[in-house]
Amino acid sequence: MDPTWLVLSGIFSLIGFAVFTYGRRQRTATHTAIGIALMAYPYFVSSAYALVGIGVLLLLGMVIGNRIEND
Numbered sequence: 001m002d003p004t005w006l007v008l009s010g011i012f013s014l015i016g017f018a019v020f021t022y023g024r025r026q027r028t029a030t031h032t033a034i035g036i037a038l039m040a041y042p043y044f045v046s047s048a049y050a051l052v053g054i055g056v057l058l059l060l061g062m063v064i065g066n067r068i069e070n071d
Contacts, residue, residue, distance in 0.1 A: 005051060009042035012055040016040075019062065030065035034058055 020035025022028075037058055045051050 002048060005046070005048045008048055008051050008055075012042060012051065013039050015055075015059070028066075028069060030062060030069055034062040034065070 016035045016038025018035075019031050019038060023031025023033075023035050038055065041054055041058070042051060045054060
């Protein structure tokens with residue numbers, strides 16, 4: 001197992017857990033769904049580049065979804 005992939009998957013999973021917890025407390029569907037996705041997707045991705053790319057896209061989706069919910 002690649003140590004870079006392992007560290008990155010841990011970082012994105014921790015971010016996902018924090019976002020999921022925030023979404024549950026604030027009762028926002030966007031944060032809850034993105035948090036679940038951030039925790040789950042490292043199990044299905046084997047490349048470190050894909051791991052970072054998908055993680056960044058999910059986090060951007062969270063920011064965009066948050067702005068849509070607030071409008």
